[in-house]
Amino acid sequence: MAESIKNKNIEIVGFACSYCSFKASEMAGSLRMKYPEGVKLIEVPCSSRVDPAFIIKALIEGADGVFVAGCHPGDCHFIKGNYYTRRKIAALKEMFNAFSIDGRLRLFWVSASEARRFVDKVTDMYNNIKEKKK
C-alpha cells in the first residue's frame, strides 16, 4: 500500500461485465484504440457481482480510481442485475462523498459494441484523476 501511493502513476481498477463492457474493451483492443496503461480490468459475469467491499478494498490498497462498467439499464443479460449495481454504487458514492473522496468511483454503462465509448470513459476518468492529483 505504502509504495503504490508513492508511485506517481495513476492506477485505475475497473470491473467490467463480461457480456458488455468487457466485450467492448476487447473490441477496443482489436481496433488498436489507445487508453492509459493505468487502466486495468477485472472481468465479472455481471456488474451486480461487484461487492462494494471490493471497491473499498481497491481504494484503500492504493488504487486512485475504481470504475464499474455494466450494460445499459434494460439491457442486462441477467435481466435486472445492473439496477442493483446502480443502487449499490450510488450508496457507495454517497459514502465516499461524505469522506470527501468523490470522483474516484465511477459507474459506466457500455454495451458490447461501444468500444469508443469505453475508451472515452476510461480516458476521461484517468485524466480527471490525474488532474486532481497534481
Added chain:
Amino acid sequence: MKGKELKSRDIDSLFNGFLRDEGSIILGFKKDTITIGHHVFKGNIKDFSLINPFFNANGALYFRRLFSKGSRLLFVLRPCEIRAYVELIKLTQMEREGMIAISVDCPGTESVKETKGMTSLPEDIRDYFKEDTPKRWACINCREKRGVVGDGGIRLDKDFNMWIIPYTEKGEALIATLEGEWTDVPQDMAIKQDKEPEVFKTDLDMLKKDLSKCILCMNCRDMCPVCYCVDCVFNTDEYLPKGDALLNKILRTGEVDLPQGKELFHLIRMYHVSQTCVGCGACEEACPQGIPLTKYFKGISERLQGLFSYMSGRDFNEPIPYTTFKEDELKNAED
C-alpha cells in the same frame, strides 16, 4: 391517532396480564436500589422501569437469532432498540410471529462508561426529562427519540401523562387487553420530532486519525445490534490476513502497519450496516479505545438511507434498499 391513557397501575396490569400465559416473557429494564439495566421478566414485572437513563448495549442484541415458534415475547425498550428489532425481523433474524415490540419515549441516555454509579434514580418519570443531565453524543444527535416505532409506543404528553398507542394489529390486540376507552391522543407531546440530521461530511484523514487508536478488537462489531452475520468476513484471511496470509502479503507488497486493515474493516462494516444502522452508538460504547465511532456510522448510514428515502426500523414493510430497485432512479449515479 387513537390510544389509551396509561396510569402507573395500568402498566402493572397490562404487562402482568401478558406474563400470565405460560412461556411469555418481557424484555425491559429492571431497576433496584443499586443497578438498572436490561432484564427479562417472567411471571411478573417486579421492579420494572420504563426508562433507563444509562446506555450500555442495544437490547436488540440479546434475542437475535430467536427462531422458536410459538413463544411470546414483549419488548418494552427505547426507540433505537425497537428499530434494530424491526431491521432484524426484516433480516429474518427473529421470529416475527410471537413478538410484540413497544417503543418508549426516550429522554436520552448517559454512557455507563462515564457515570460513577447508578444510585439515586429519580422516582418521578418527569425528572428523567430534565435537560441538565449529561447525554451521549448519539443521544444528543438522535433522529428518533419518540416511541413511534414497532407494534406500539408509550408516549408522554406535554403534561407528562402517559399514553399507549398501537401501530400494528398486534399492538392493538395487546392494548385492547387494557381497560379504558380508546381516545384521541393529544397532539402536543413531551418529546417532539427531531430535526432532520445534518448532512455528515468528513474526510479520510480525520477517519485515519480517529482510527489510530483502533486495536481491531472488533468489539464494535460484536456489540452492534444489526451486525447479524453468524460468521463475519473479517474472521477470514480475505480482508484481514493473519499469520501465513499476512506474511505472504508482506512478501508481495512490502511493509504494512499493524494492526493491518483498520480503515478497510471500518469502512466495509460501515457499508454493510449502512441501511440497517439505527445510530444507537452501541459500537462506541463497546470500544475500549474511546474512538468516536457513532459519528461515522450514524452519519454515513443516515446519508445512505436518505438516498433511498429509507429509515431503518421505521416500518416493518419497507424492504431494505439493497434488496430491491426502481427502474427509473439514481440517474446522477451514472457517469
Added chain:
Amino acid sequence: MRIGIFICHCGHNIKSTVDIEGLKGHFREMVNIACVEDYPFMCSEPGQALIKSSIERLGLDRVIIAACTKTLHQDMFKNLVRDAGLNPFLLRRVSIREHCSWTGEDKDKNTKKAMRLIRAGIYSSAHYEPLEEKQVEVNKSALILGGGISGMSAAAFLARAGMDVYLVEKEDELGGHVRRVGDVWPIRERGRDIIEGMVKELKTLDNVHIFTSSRLVSFGGSFGNYEAVIKTKDGEISITAGGVIVAIGFTAFDPSVKPELQYGVDKRVVTTLEFEENMDDLPLKEGSRVAILHCIGSRDDTIGRPYCSRICCINAIKTGEKIKNHIKDSYVESFYMDVRSHPRGGEEFYEDTQEKGVLFTRANISEVIPEERGVILRGEDTLLGMAFEREFDLVILSVGMSPSKDNHEIASLLKITLDKDRFFLEAHPKLRPYDTALKGIFIAGTCSGPKDMEESINHGRASAVKLYGLLNLGYAFIEPFVAYVDPKRCSGCRMCEQACVAKAIKFDDNLHIVKVEEAACMGCGLCNATCPSSAIALRGYKDTMIDDEISALTEAV
C-alpha cells in the same frame, strides 16, 4: 502449488510492445512458479504441444496462458489442458494483447501492466477449484424468427438435416421483402417466383412447422432447451427449441424522415421498392425524364444512418436500365455520392447501363421542388463544383435498409445485443459473424446489417449449419459457474433470496439457511455481492479470487 506460465508473442502483436524476456525474468523469481515459457504462437500446434508437455512433465496444477483475450481459442485451450490430465477450470487466460499490447504504446509501461495482469491471474487462480461442466440433453429443434429468404434458407437446411423447425413469420405469408422484388438482378427472375419455389419445398417437409401472422411473445430457458411462446392467429403455442436463428430482416428506409425529398407529399416521388412492385402505375411515357437518387437513408449521419446499405446502388442501376429498356426516348439521370456496385458482375452491369444511356452525375441533392410542370431537383454537381436545377417527370429514391422496428423487442426478449445502428450485434465481426453472445442463438440475414439476397441466403444457411453442429451432438455442457451456499456461514437473512432475479434461491425454514437451485441459477453473482458475509458465493468468481486480483492490480511491481 505448481504454476506454469505460458506467454504468447502473437507474432509481433504482443512481442513488439511488451518485453517478453522481462516478464519471464520477473515471474521466474516468484514462488510456486514451476515454469515460465514463451512461444511465437501459443495457439499453434507446437505452442499447444509446449503447454501440454509442460503440464505432463512438471505436474502443473495451474496453467496461466498470457495471450489474446479469453473469448478467443478458449475451447481449444480448455481441451488441451483436459487432454493433459488437468481439470480445465484450473486454466487461467490473461489477456495481454487486447487489454495491453494493443492499447498502450510505451513498451516499458505495457510490460509493467502485463506483469500486473499476469499476477492477477496467478493470485486469483490460486483459489480456483476443479469443476465439472454439467451435461444436459439438447432438443434437436430450431426456432427461426422471420420467414424471409434468410430464415427460409435456414429452415430448409435444418429440416433436411432432420431437425424440427418452427418458422415464425409476422406477416400472413412467407417471403419478406424478396416477394416484392419484380426483377431480381442478375438472374432477372421475379422475386415472387423464387419465394414460391422455396415455400413449395418447405411445405413438402413434414418437420417444418410454419406459423404465419405470428409473433414471439416470451422467451426463456438455456441452450439446448430454449422455451418460447408464440402468439399465432389461433392462440398461443409453447415450444421447446434447442436453438434459435433470428432472421427478422430489415425495414425499408422511410424517406418521409427527410421532408426535403417531398416523399409522400408528391406522387411523382417514389421509392425503388414501389417502382419494383408496379412500374406500370407510374407516370411514365415516351420521352419521360426520370431522376434516380442514390443513398437515401444510407451514409447519412444527420439521420443516424452512417452505414452503406449495399443493395441500393445495384437497385438504382437496375432501375435506370429498366426504364431505358422499356420507355422509349426516356432521359434517365442517376445522382450518386459514389457508385458501389460490389456484387460479382456489378461493375460490368454499371458500365452497360451507362452505355445504354443512363447518365450518372455525382451530386448532392439539396431540395426536391414539386411544381405542376414537373419536379425540380436542386443540387450541386460535386465533380464540377457547380449548382444546378433540373426538371423531371419522376423521381425515384433508392432507399436503404433500416433496422427492423422489431429489433429492440426481439433483442430484449432474447437478451441479445444490438449494435450502435440498432442492428443485431455478432459475437465477433470476423471470426463469429453469425453467433450472438448466447450459445445456440444465431443471427442471419439483414437483421445484422445490410446484405443482398445472395449474402442473406448464405448467412441463413451458415447459421443453420452452425446450429446443426451444436445440436447434433445431442448434449451440451453447462458452465458450472453457479452460486452455492456455505451452510455453516449462512445467517439466513434472505437478502440474496429477495434480490435474486432468477428466483433460484430458496429458504429452508428448518435449517434457517438458503439453498441454491442450480438449474435455475443464471450465475450473475448478485447474491454474492449482496451477502455481507459472502456465505453465498459464485463459483469461478469467488470473493477471494476477485480480492486477490484487486491486490495484484494495486500493488507495486
